[in-house]
Amino acid sequence: MDVTAPAHRLSAAVSAASRLLPARAGLRLRAGAGGLTVAGSDPDLAVRFDCPATTHTDGSVVVPSAPLAETLRMLDTDLVRLVVEGSRLALRLDNARFALPLLATEGGSFPAEPPLVSEVDGAAFASALRIVAGTASKDDPLPLFTGVRLQADGDRLTLTASDRYRMAVARLPLRAPGALDVLVPAALLTEAARQATGVVGLHLSPGRFGLSWPGGLVGTAVLDAGFLSEDSIPSGAVDTTVSLPADALAAAVRRVGVYAEDRRVLTLEVGDTQVRLASARQDTGEAEETLKAAVLGGRTSPSFQARYLLDALQAFAGEEVVLSIQPGMRACILRAAEPGEVALTYYLMPMLPR
Structure with a gap:
């Protein structure tokens, strides 16, 4: 095998394959008229990435993935030439040469493509x-x-x-x-x-x-x-809905969450036209913050783990989010007030208040 490929494109293909495959997996490099293909597999996984290249001699080899990925990542050149030299695959540059051992040819086979x-x-x-x-x-x-x-x-x-x-x-x-x-x-x-x-x-x-x-x-x-x-997940018992900007609620959760106990549990006290976040921690004090909101239904005070609530709100960043709150320990349902191409529903289980 003898082939010349753009170093950054080959590095991207090899790195992508290496991240998906087990650490000690081998990669098959196959050069042909269509360019260079990087492939690998294990019993559960198979990957293949194509890279543009100029093929001087067709061929196929299997080499260790980790050193190949690391070497290509550190190269500062436009082109790299890959040439088989006996039991090695040499990476040739104008001023340098790196050689990797060839592995058994049965490894790194091309994946079969499901329909x-x-x-x-x-x-x-x-x-x-x-x-x-x-x-x-x-x-x-x-x-x-x-x-x-x-x-x-x-x-x-x-x-x-x-x-x-x-x-x-x-x-x-x-x-x-x-x-x-x-x-x-x-x-x-x-x-x-x-x-x-x-x-x-x-x-x-x-x-x-x-x-x-x-x-x-x-x-x-x-x-x-x-x-x-x-x-x-039961979702038919909603008795309160709250609508407000997701970013504003997320920012308040971050601030008030500093004062929560180790479980970082926050309480959302829903009023007629507002939501009040509250938390307390014996060694650092207590915090509360009130946000204006559109509320439909009765008053309620569910508690949530702050980091899970933040994860949910980040999914609606830049949007108006609607929280549909169910009584007791039933899930709270979060949706965008105006869903886009991707319609997201997020279910968040409440926590028992401390």
């Missing part, structure tokens, strides 16, 4: 995913809560995730009707969406899901999606 189900706008998908994936659990012993459920029914795609204390649900349009219902690891899905540009393809085959975009493909094994459903 295309539908397509979605990449920017809208990434925006929705940033919010929804943030509510997935980071606790690996509970793998079923570490995923994002993707459901396509007709011309809408629904994304759902929960860590048992909160749930986020986003809906956005599909470019073509499709059928899909899978639970995908949230961390992997977020990283893949970060790389995606333009129109993103949604792929499905038994037990596997894939995302594709111009120059990239990520495929993964899926989890059991059946249990994670918005329908499992």
Whole structure:
């Protein structure tokens, strides 16, 4: 194999693949008439990224991903030449040379692409995913809560995730009707969406899901999606709604939260035309702040963990947010007063006041 590639484009492709694959995974580099392809896989995951290149001699090699990514990241050059020299892959520059060992040829194989189900706008998908994936659990012993459920029914795609204390649900349009219902690891899905540009393809085959975009493909094994459903959260007992700017409420939560106890629990006292935030901490004092709000329904005083409330409000930054409050320990439902292309619903469980 002998190929010349733009250093920054190759670095981006190798870095993206390295972040998705296990640390010790090998990467297959394949040079051909169409340029250079970077690919890798393990039993659960397969990735592929394309890079423009000038191929002098066709070929395919497998090399360690970590040193290749680190070397390319530090290069200060426009072009890099990759040449097989015996049992090494040499990275040649005008004034330097780096050589990586070749690994067994059976590693880093190209992923099989599941059939295309539908397509979605990449920017809208990434925006929705940033919010929804943030509510997935980071606790690996509970793998079923570490995923994002993707459901396509007709011309809408629904994304759902929960860590048992909160749930986020986003809906956005599909470019073509499709059928899909899978639970995908949230961390992997977020990283893949970060790389995606333009129109993103949604792929499905038994037990596997894939995302594709111009120059990239990520495929993964899926989890059991059946249990994670918005329908499992009671939402028909709303007796108070509060509407106010999300940014103003978030800023007040940050200020008042400084005075909360270790659990950072804040109380929202809803009046006729206002919301009063209050917290107290024995060693630092107490705080309260009042905001004007449009209130419909009776007075109520739910309590929330401050950081979870902030996460929810940040999803509605720059918008008017509507809090639909249910009595007792039922979830509070947050929505934008005027939803855009991505319609977001955020469920936040209240806390018992101290």
